[in-house]
Amino acid sequence: MSLLFYYIPHSTSNVTSAVLDELEYSLPCPLAKRIELSIQAGDTKAPHYLSTVNPNGRVPAIVHDGVSIWESAAITMYLGETFGVAGSSNYRMQSLYPALGPKRGEAMKWIVWGNTTLADAASRLGATLPVGSPGAVEEGSQDFIPDNNKRNSDEAEAKKDIAKSLDILNGALHDNDFLIGQGYCLADTHLWSFVSYIRILGVDLNAHANVKAWAARVGDRPALNHE
Ligand SMILES: N[C@@H](CCC(=O)N[C@@H](CS)C(=O)NCC(=O)O)C(=O)O
Structure with a gap:
């Protein structure tokens, strides 16, 4: 392989x-x-x-x-x-991704939404921040916008869209430790990564307590914290 x-x-x-x-x-x-x-x-x-x-x-x-x-x-x-998936070709005992069925659909829903909605807004915000600020798109990238072409209205729009996405995520995590009721899965890590990026861009999670607690839970997993 x-x-x-x-x-x-x-x-x-x-x-x-x-x-x-x-x-x-x-x-x-x-x-x-x-x-x-x-x-x-x-x-x-x-x-x-x-x-x-x-x-x-x-x-x-x-x-x-x-x-x-x-x-x-x-x-x-x-x-x-x-x-x-538990029992897949590598003999994994503990599942990190749902087997075929509705829970798989839920995982796919969050992963795709993370890219098309949350990450889309995050990328727009990253492209509007001044060159050199944390998380800003760097010169040489296809998405780079020179500082003199950046528009405050694009930044405000991106921040508004991020806040809307965080409201949705916060609601989904209201009674759940993880995105999918049955416990942790890779969809959590996928979205966590984008949420970590928006924090680097300066978005704070204080108005979204469920997202903040979930981000800490996912980020504290041993796989992300070992040498
Ligand atoms: N929708 C793509 C976005 C990937 C993307 O935009 N990657 C950027 C880095 S964050 C890149 O490779 N940029 C290269 C370039 O701009 O030249 C995905 O989720 O994989």
């Missing part, structure tokens, strides 16, 4: 990184080989990367037994289905 994970530190690949940490925690050896790329060095625009890994010139991407999979939501769902 060959599994390659292409990443750039401090980027959307943090999502896949955390998901892999969870999946690998109880295994004797890592599932994936990590390959670090750099926007500044032009790695994501290199012809070989575009033709064999990700034609979008973005990370994260994985290549599993020669097949490339990109888009962090698809990657989380694929890794969850393939390596995270």
Whole structure:
């Protein structure tokens, strides 16, 4: 089995990184080989990367037994289905991803929503923050907007959309420790990663106590806190 994970530190690949940490925690050896790329060095625009890994010139991407999979939501769902279900090919005893059925649907719902709604607003906010501020999109990225083209109205709109997403997440966590009633699953880690990013962007969670407590629960899991 060959599994390659292409990443750039401090980027959307943090999502896949955390998901892999969870999946690998109880295994004797890592599932994936990590390959670090750099926007500044032009790695994501290199012809070989575009033709064999990700034609979008973005990370994260994985290549599993020669097949490339990109888009962090698809990657989380694929890794969850393939390596995270109890009794799957790696003889996992404790499930990190729901088996086929409605709970699987719930996990997919949150993962896709995380990308299309929460992360979309977070990326817009990251692109409007001044160059050099924490989490701001860096020069050289496809999403970079020069400071003199940034609009305050875009920043305000992104913050409003993030607050709306946090309201939804807060409601879902009202009586639940994790997103899906049956306990922790990789959808929690997927969304937690985006919530961690919006905190770096300066969004505070004090008005969303359930999200704040859940983020601490997910972030404190041993898989994310070992050497
Ligand atoms: N929707 C994609 C977004 C991926 C994305 O935008 N990645 C950024 C880093 S955060 C990237 O690779 N940028 C490369 C570039 O802008 O040149 C996903 O969720 O995987």
